[in-house]
Amino acid sequence: MSAVLTWAVLCAQVLLGLAMACSTLRILWGPRAQDRVVGFDSLYVNAMLLVLTFGIRSGSALYFEAALMIALLGFVGTVALAKFLLRGEVIE
Amino acid sequence: MNEGVELPLVAAILTAMLLIVGAATTLIGSLGLMRLGTFYQRVHAPTLGTTLGTSCIALASMIYFSTLGTRPVLHELLLVVFVTITTPITLMVLVRAAVFREKLEDQAASTSQTEKRERR
Numbered sequence: 001m002s003a004v005l006t007w008a009v010l011c012a013q014v015l016l017g018l019a020m021a022c023s024t025l026r027i028l029w030g031p032r033a034q035d036r037v038v039g040f041d042s043l044y045v046n047a048m049l050l051v052l053t054f055g056i057r058s059g060s061a062l063y064f065e066a067a068l069m070i071a072l073l074g075f076v077g078t079v080a081l082a083k084f085l086l087r088g089e090v091i092e
Numbered sequence: 093m094n095e096g097v098e099l100p101l102v103a104a105i106l107t108a109m110l111l112i113v114g115a116a117t118t119l120i121g122s123l124g125l126m127r128l129g130t131f132y133q134r135v136h137a138p139t140l141g142t143t144l145g146t147s148c149i150a151l152a153s154m155i156y157f158s159t160l161g162t163r164p165v166l167h168e169l170l171l172v173v174f175v176t177i178t179t180p181i182t183l184m185v186l187v188r189a190a191v192f193r194e195k196l197e198d199q200a201a202s203t204s205q206t207e208k209r210e211r212r
Contacts, residue, residue, distance in 0.1 A: 002099055005156075008108030012115035012149070019115075019122035019141065026125050026134070034190040035131055041182055042125050042138035045175065049118060049141070049149050052168075053111065056156050061165075064153070068171060075178040082182065085189035 009057045016050045037081045044074030103159040107152045114148030117141060131190055135183055142179040147172050 023046060026039035048070045055063030099107075117140055124137025150168040157165040 002101065002104045004101075004108050005099065005104045008111050012111040015112070015115035015119045019119040022119070022122035022126040023138075032131065032190075032193075034186060034193070035134065037186055038131075038135055038138065038183075039125065041179075041186075042122055042141065045138065045142050045146065045179075046118060046122065048171075048175075049114070049145060052149050052153050052171075053115070056107070056111070056153055059160065061157065064167060064171070068174075071171060071174055071178075075174075075182060078182045079185055082185040082189050086185070086192055 020046045041078045107156045110148045110152035114145045118145035146175045
């Protein structure tokens with residue numbers, strides 16, 4: 001792994017960590033419940049991208065499956081939360 | 093880190109650029125989520141991360157593993173397609189929920205006002 005790529009992966013991880021911090025702040029501040037749900041949506045996408053950069057860093061293809069699981073379960077969780085806000089119950 | 097295989101310089105620079113562009117775009121989207129004023133403005137911002145950020149970083153991962161394994165590795169496309177399809181669905185349901193809740197609150201506020209007026 002060349003020095004350029006090591007530096008770039010570190011830089012991208014710092015930027016994605018900052019993005020996760022911004023989303024967490026929106027979850028904490030969010031004046032309404034829907035703001036918190038949007039913050040959660042952004043948080044899991046950022047976490048998925050961070051896992052992908054960890055995969056590039058370690059050179060292992062296993063991280064891809066973890067990222068796919070995060071994307072799937074995060075989508076299901078966000079839609080369930082949105083349905084709960086809409087109706088007051090998840091399964092109708 | 094695997095030190096055994098050395099990446100060609102072109103592939104390394106391309107991967108590095110795509111990684112940094114994708115991460116910076118995601119950070120801009122999350123900054124917008126943190127800073128913008130109303131809920132309907134804030135919904136727009138993180139889509140920058142879910143479309144441009146995800147496709148750039150997945151492309152970087154594809155280039156890296158393809159040059160490392162000397163064969164095309166395309167399964168990151170699955171991630172891009174999935175995230176690009178699911179984000180509009182999520183946000184549409186969420187905005188519908190927000191509109192519904194605001195309408196309910198407006199109705200509650202107007203009925204309480206009319207009750208006050210009748211009491212007078």
